[in-house]
Amino acid sequence: MDAILHEKLLEETEEERAILEGDQAINKKIYTNRTSDFVIQSDKFLKDDLIMIRKHPRYINFPKHSHDYIEMNYVFHGTFHQKVAKQPIHLKKGDILLLNQYIEHELSACSEEDIVINFIIHPAFFDYILSNLSTGFIQSQMLQFLMNSMFDYNQTGQFLYYPVANSKRIQAIMNDLLKEMMFDSILSQSKIKFQMGLLILELIEEQNLTQEDTLQTSQHAFLTEVFRYIEEHYQDANLQSLAKQCHQTAYWISKQIKALTKQNFKDLVQEKRLLVAKNLLIYSDLSMRAIAEEVGYENISYFYRLFKQKYGNTPKAYKKQLIES
Structure with a gap:
């Protein structure tokens, strides 16, 4: 453990000093503007940022509450006891708990040596991860699926518990995150975003390593085959050809893809074609018509319309913007 960081985190915050001086009720004005149900609001902490890190008050x-953001609890030292959806959860040093914005929990008081760090994460941060940490079509689509499995967007309360005290990689990332929190610099916010992205990827991998559900494994294998097919045949990809390769009906393939990715087969093919078109636009001297034909579009007007929907500009305007920037 970093002794300097530990000493810094032991220092009482203004909120903790008020509690020690006799304030025996949580000051809800710190956390919410609501007067009825206790929902902690991200606006109280995030301002213009996507992530904020703060020490949990000891x-x-x-009391029981929920949030309008995704929260992560990390036990830096000691233990942390809480009830999540009425289920007792006991975290020890090094453990991580992720809670989505639809779940309620109530927390037992921490002693002086119990140091718990709360990460307040705007849901939009996960779009940021996808756009900055996925490097290609297969990686992007698989990462999207994995995140959907981590954060179920059906508005039901969910939490994920990670007993990762023995993971040197995860603990090293957490240590770096806390240093950026405590010893702020001009680049701290940028570093925190990328380190948090790496942490999420490590947690996804940890989840996969401990996942014993054979259904989940078969789903991953199926999607890998789908994404690889699109990667290799995006110019003329069609559902019937994929179904034949998978020895299934086109109807079954279509339903599975929609259920697992929340996208249609056509959407996935289009995503790949536009990614290739963008790269050809940047790194080749091909004409717009040649690029459209290269990625599988005979109708150039249709290609222009799809490209603008995806990237906010026509291909010509997009390339001009890149040249001038």
Whole structure:
């Protein structure tokens, strides 16, 4: 453990000093503007950022509440006891708990040596991860699927518990994140975003390593085959050809893809074609018509319309913007 970081985190915050001086109720005005149900609001902490890191207040029980953001609890030192959807959860040093924005939990008071760090994460941050950490079509689509499996967007309360105290990689990332939190610099926010992205990827991998559900494994294998097919045949990809390769009906393939990715087969093919078109636009001297034909579009007007929907500009305007920037 970093002794300097530990000493810094032991220092009482203004909120903790008020509790020690006799304030025995959580000051809800710090957390929400609502007067009825206790929903902690991201606007109270995030301002214009996507992530905020703060130490959980010690010495007091925290009443039942939910959030309008995704929260991550990390036990830096000691233990942390809470009830999540009425289920007792006991975290020890090094453990991580992820909670989506639809779940309620109540927290037991931490002692002086119990140091818990709360990560307040705007849901939009996960779009940021996808756009910055996925390097290609297969990686992007698989990462999207994995994130959907981590954060179920059907508005039901969910949490994920990670007993990762023995993971040197994850603990090293957490240590770096806390240093950026405590010893702020001009690049801290950027570093925190990328380190958090790496942490999420490590947690996804950890989840896969411990996943014993054979259904989940078969789903991953199926999607890998789908994405690889599109990668190799995007110019003339069609559902019937994929179905034949998978020895299934086109109807079954279509339903599975929609259920697992929340996208249609046509959408996935289009995603790949436009990614290739963008790269040809940047790195080749091909004409717009040649690029459209190269990625599988005979109708150049249709290609222009799809490209603008995806990237916000026509291909010509997009390339001009890149040249001038």
